[in-house]
C-alpha cells in the first residue's frame with residue numbers, strides 16, 4: 001500500500017559533497033590558525049574563507065538535500081582555493097592540486113571535470129613559470145595528467161554503473177516499462193505536486209490485457225511475453241514523453257498523465273484501446289485491453305486513486321472487455 005514516502009536516505013551525490021566539504025573544512029582549520037599565528041594574513045584570510053565557505057556548503061546540503069548547484073560550487077571552490085594558495089605561496093603548495101583534481105571528478109561530469117582540470121593546470125604552469133625548472137615542469141605535468149586520467153576513467157565508470165543500477169532498480173526487465181517501485185515513487189511525487197498546484201490536473205489510465213490467460217494457453221508463455229513487449233511499444237508510440245508508462249502487475253499497466261484533465265485522459269484511453277485492437281501483430285493474437293481512467297481528486301492517497309482506476313477497469317471488463325470506463 002502506498003500512503004507515505006520512504007524515509008529520505010542520502011543520495012550518493014549528497015554523501016560525496018558532505019564528505020568532501022566536511023573533511024576539507026575541518027582539514028583546513030589548523031592551517032588557518034597557524035597562518036594567523038604566523039601573521040601570514042593573505043593566506044590566513046584565504047584559509048578562513050575556505051573553512052567558512054566549505055562549512056556553509058556542508059550545512060546547506062545537509063539541510064536541503066540539494067546537490068546540483070552545491071557540487072558545481074564545491075568544484076569551483078576547491079580549484080579557486082588551491083589556485084590562489086599556489087599563487088600566494090608558490091611552488092611549495094603544489095601538492096594541494098592532487099586532492100583538488102581528484103575531488104572535481106567526483107563532483108562534475110567527467111568531460112567537464114577534465115576541461116576544468118586542464119585549464120587550471122595551464123594556469124598554474126603559467127603562474128609558476130619562473131619557479132619551475134624544465135625537470136620540475138615535466139614532473140608536474142606528467143604526475144597531474146596521470147592523476148587526471150585515472151580520475152577520468154574512474155569517474156566515467158562510476159557514473160555509467162550508477163545509471164545502470166538506476167535502470168535496474170526502476171525498469172521492468174521484460175517490457176522496459178517502469179516497474180511498480182518506480183510507479184509508486186512517481187505517484188507520491190505527483191500527489192505532492194497536486195497538493196501544492198491544483199491547477200495542473202493529473203490522470204491515471206490503468207490498462208489490463210483481456211483474457212491473457214487464454215492467450216498464454218493458446219500461443220504459449222514465450223509468445224505471451226512477446227505480446228507484452230509489443231503492447232508496451234504500441235502504447236509508448238502513442239503517448240507523450242511526459243506521460244509515463246509502468247507495469248503495475250503481470251498484465252496490468254498504468255500511465256500517469258501529468259497536466260492532463262479528465263476529458264483528455266478519456267480521449268487518450270480510447271485511442272490507446274483502439275490502437276491495441278488495430279495493431280496488426282497484436283490483432284492476430286486477439287489482444288485487446290480493458291481500461292479504467294481516474295483524475296486525481298484532492299486529498300486522495302495514491303492507494304485510493306489507483307483503487308478508483310482499478311474499479312473503473314473492472315467495470316470495463318464487466319461490460320464485455322475491450323472497452324474503457326471512467327471513475
Ligand SMILES: Nc1nc2c(ncn2[C@@H]2O[C@H](COP(=O)(O)OP(=O)(O)OP(=O)(O)O)[C@@H](O)[C@H]2O)c(=O)[nH]1
Pocket residue numbers: 174208209210211212213214216220221222223224225228249250251317321
Ligand atoms: N507470458 C506472460 N504471462 C504473464 C505474465 N505475467 C502474468 N501473466 C499471465 O497473465 C494471466 C492473467 O490471468 P488472469 O488474471 O486470470 O486474467 P485474464 O486471463 O487476463 O482475464 P481478464 O483479466 O479477466 O480479462 C495469467 O495467466 C498469468 O500467468 C508475463 O510476464 N508473461
